Amino acid sequence: MSTVANASQGLNKDLGYKAHSIGGFRFERDEYFAHIFYPGGRHLIPVDAFLRALMRDVAWGFFYGTVNFDNVFGTVNHYGTVEMFVGLFNEAYRGSNRHHVETFESKDLKKVFDEMLDDWTNEGFDPFAAPDETGLVFGPKKGNNTAAIRRQRLVADRMVGLPGDLTFRTDPQNRQLADVPTDKPGVFAEPGFENDVHAFNFFDYLSRSDVTWNPSVVSCVKDSQFCATTEEHILPITHGNDRVEWFIQATDEIIWDIDDRGTGKPRSKVVMRAGDVAAMPADIRHRGYSPKRSILIVWENNDSTLPQLYASGKVAPYPVEF
Ligand SMILES: [Fe+2]
Structure with a gap:
């Protein structure tokens, strides 16, 4: 000491x-x-x-x-x-x-x-x-x-924009996402359902985010958590997965360094462009580089039994056998 x-x-x-x-x-x-x-x-x-x-x-x-x-x-x-x-x-x-x-x-x-x-x-x-x-x-x-x-997460009761709920973001579009369209979807509710049916432009909403590399839960259905996030520069941590994690690159491009989770030995580089989908295995660590601000959707499985299933080898560390 x-x-x-x-x-x-x-x-x-x-x-x-x-x-x-x-x-x-x-x-x-x-x-x-x-x-x-x-x-x-x-x-x-x-x-x-x-x-x-x-x-x-x-x-x-x-x-x-x-x-x-x-x-x-x-x-x-x-x-x-x-x-x-x-x-x-x-x-x-x-x-x-x-x-x-x-x-x-x-x-x-x-x-x-x-x-x-x-x-x-x-x-x-x-x-x-x-x-x-x-x-x-x-x-x-x-x-x-x-x-x-100490930013507080905004939590909607039902959905952003419904009567009595959170209103749409008023922040300006980020300088690097100023090309994201802001047109609004048409909503045609059956009479009597005007207070229950709603839609908004999610790209427009995300283009106004003032934080980077901070997944927000967008929808939560049982253990399925759909998380959207805007990324710029470098993911500030290298994330070691304890379960499979799905990425959907919604705009622009992120380059990922994929290393072995336990040792840190490099395994691959993955370039994800808009429209690309990847399943990040449960036995890796990864760090992303986003040269321009981009939108990434991360799909997490919140099932608490997963880390043990992967750690014990009962489940393969990837979702599909080709
Ligand atoms: Fe991860």
Whole structure:
């Protein structure tokens, strides 16, 4: 433990940021980096990348499976508890027994992550925005951007646009989705059903989203969750699937790096263009690159028995045998 204590004294400049701790982990930030101290060492992540990843991990409730901040540090969701790790899915760390894992109650880790995100996010920096649409995060502490990191999801009772429910987005179209048509569908309800039948232009709705890489649940039928999202720049985390995940590329193009989930060894590159559909296997991790803002629809199966079925090999990690 003395290694950790000594190392932390390297950060004795008072930049206005607090240190945040849970279990054997302690997080500190300086002008440029998040420093992650753990029993056995210290890991560094550029602070802009760290906060973008932290924002997703918090907003998604630790998501499905693994959220890799980079190829060393991340979290694994066990749906009630969460593992925080260094090197768990890194062959070199595992091979030399230098990995470290601790398990926390999800609500306890979320509380620490929420506080750290708020403390370390400077005025003018929005970790949900594309880099070209936000200010810089670097330097000493300067104000905060609590409004940006505490965005509330909009939840319709029945459907956006129905009487008494949420109204259609009033935000402007994003600069990179300004070519998305805004025409409205015709709705011809039978007499007596005017308050129950409705439709809106979903592309138009999504083109007004002010966040990137943040799947919103669009429809939920039993375990079928249809999630739409707008993507620009780089997915801030590398997602390790614990189930098959379907992608429908609705506009533009995303290039995906697909690696082995356990070791991080590269498996393939997938280029998805508008209209392409892919089933991302249950045994991979993936990170997407969207050169221009694009619309992606992610179809998730929320069945809680799936991770065990895949992990035990009872079910193949892909949906179809050709
Ligand atoms: Fe995924």
